[in-house]
Amino acid sequence: VAPSLSFCELALDKWRMVLALREAGLGAPATWLASDASECTYPAIIKPRQGRGSRGFAPLDGPTDLARYLAAANKPADEYIVQERLSGVEYTTSVVVGLGGPYMATVPKEVKVKKGITQVGVTRVVPAVETLCRGIQERLHADGPFNVQLFVERDGLPRVIEVNPRYSTTVALTLAAGINEVEVVLRHALGEKVEPLSFRADLMMVRYSAQVYVPESEWTFDDLRVPAAKGQP
Template sequence: MVTTAGSAPTPGTILHLREQGFRVVATDIDPAAPGLYLADRGHLVPRGDSEAFLPRMRALCESEGAVAIVPLVDEELLPVGELDGDGLSVMLPRPGFVASCLDKYVLMRELSAAGIGIPRTWSASDPPPADVVADDASGGFVVKPRSGRGSRGVQLVGALAEVPAAVAASGYRADELIVQERVTGPEFTVSVVVWRDGGVQAVVPKEVLLKRGVTKYAVTRHHAEVERTCRAVQSALRADGPFNVQLCLDAEGRPRVFEINPRFSSTAALTVAAGVDEVAGLLRQAVTDGPRLTDTWREGVTMVRRWTDEFISEEEFASHGLAPAPTVPLVARGDDPAPRPRSTDPASGVAVRAR
């Protein structure tokens, strides 16, 4: 079962898994999500942060005979992790690692305690550290929520004196925000391929060439210190499941981790193209004791993210039987591109016959 069927990278993941021989069931909150039609079956579900989400997912897993879940959006990670076990593998790191990553302030403190390089970071409710006051970072500062995905709520400020105004304008309480020194060197998004035995099977750094909220263009790039840092994260924090490290290089070329996504990356397709099939490979290990992956991949493979179209007949489309979205109020979040339906009834998801 693959969630977040409306996210731009998810249809490609669904098609790839089907090509690899998996039967794929897709879920999303939006009946327009294209992945619903590209999976073997599709279902509407409530939002991942609603109380109705977990019961709905549990029922779907039982009715569809699911053996694994690939969750791809942060709001779902902690609740869906509760389904792991009894013949169902949830393709996530261990719950403690997931919880730490979803609170960016907790994560920064844990990384720092483990001796892993991070930008200077503090809670917006606290005064800045003395060394920051004495050395106002030339690259500026980042004010962002402790929780949340992508670039939502992130503000860039040029000087320390501008931080209070950014906090006041954020719409968040000060204790819900962190402030980080902005590291302006090359940025990397790094797939770390690991499963329950804790052994790192591959580390694939991808240098970000263009980012607008999410990575748009990236290229696989060997970098010994980046790879060492990512292995150190697994050694210190024991994810024991797939995760994605976001970091920048400082003026001395040292990696500085500013965020970790405790799930498969939205650039997992680039990892696959370079030679490490992290999603299908770890799925096989989880459900069939498949072989370990190897840390052998091609450098210089460049991802150009684009929209693409898939074509089916009118009869096939009509046969999906897509019903209207649940008749509940639409809830618009401030930085969503459009309102999306929210369901509060675990029985309100509608099965979609898809191909």
């Protein structure tokens, strides 16, 4: 279950996606290739053209930071992009689109705490975000489910920082709020009728880890193993 191949290829190259968003008038932030960023404005951020989970992300406060980053990089400068540093409210957004193109829903989730992935998020109703995400489907033809990470700035307009051709890592929050993203796309693909979708707003998800304490004599690392299926070692 994924968007079209052409959309996946576009989204997996952040520079190409920025150019496509810019051409379509869909909320692209000011962005430069790191190899041609002499006129970029600061503060800014830098990240690889291809990557995920904030890998390779770094803040830039001036040209010295950019030069230092590129000197330590293991790829050519044109494999990185520099973007204006946004400071509004961050959202990770599930865009539910059936295979072949029918738009079904947008579920914006405000990012409260983020460590690589969203740790604390809250579902919100944000009409400007829905308009943007619907526009991405209409203009760039994802034709399958995707995720948009963005900031809504003080002017109320959303700026896209990432478009991921996959389900969001916050899919569990979308489900808890009332939309089973995977199920509705599969039902549509099977020819079933899907009723208009709605979700519960202002629902918070909190991810956390927990420690377990047991006497060493009672513990074995076999406790961590997943039981093998019948007929397998």
